Amino acid sequence: MAQVKIYGIKEKLVPVRERLSEVIHKCVVDALQFPSDKRAHRFFLMEKEDMLYPAGRTDAYTIIEITMIEGRTIEARKKLIRLLFDKIRDQVNIQHQDVEICIQESPACNWGFRGMHGDEVKLNYKVNV
Incomplete structure (x- = not known):
């Protein structure tokens, strides 16, 4: 089980929302071996004045929070992060x-x-990847 929250400036995020969701989902499926039908994404569309971000960033600044059941290896988590960085750059710009x-x-x-309870549910995918 994993849930994804995506935060960004509304005017920048809305035009790419569906493509970004698809890219994130494919990365999760690839890195964590999730079934393709397991997608739980929520977009938090911020007004520009409500989204403060560090110097050197643009209005495209996007925060992705992934909450999931523990058990993935460091390698799997690092693979997910690397895929997200590269695929978001290449496919969402x-x-x-x-x-x-x-x-x-x-x-x-x-x-x-x-x-x-999560520890009593029989999942149709492995958590320990």
């Missing part, structure tokens, strides 16, 4: 310096979905 990524993991017992 948001440059590396304008993308920040944070992966947050929590134990399966801290999750609840389909009316069950």
Whole structure:
């Protein structure tokens, strides 16, 4: 299970939202071996005055937070980050310096979905990749 939050300036993010979601999803499927039907993305469209960002960034500045059940290897997480940087640059035209990524993991017992505790659900994919 993984959930993705994408934050960015509304006028920059809306035109690329669907393409960005598709790119993120393909990266997650590739790096973490997720089934292709497991997508949970939420876009947080910010007004320019509500999105403060570091010097050297542009209005395309985008923050991606990925929350998932713990268990992926360092290599899998690093592969995901690398894929996201490169595929977002190549396919969405948001440059590396304008993308920040944070992966947050929590134990399966801290999750609840389909009316069950996360550590009791039988998933149709591996977490330990």
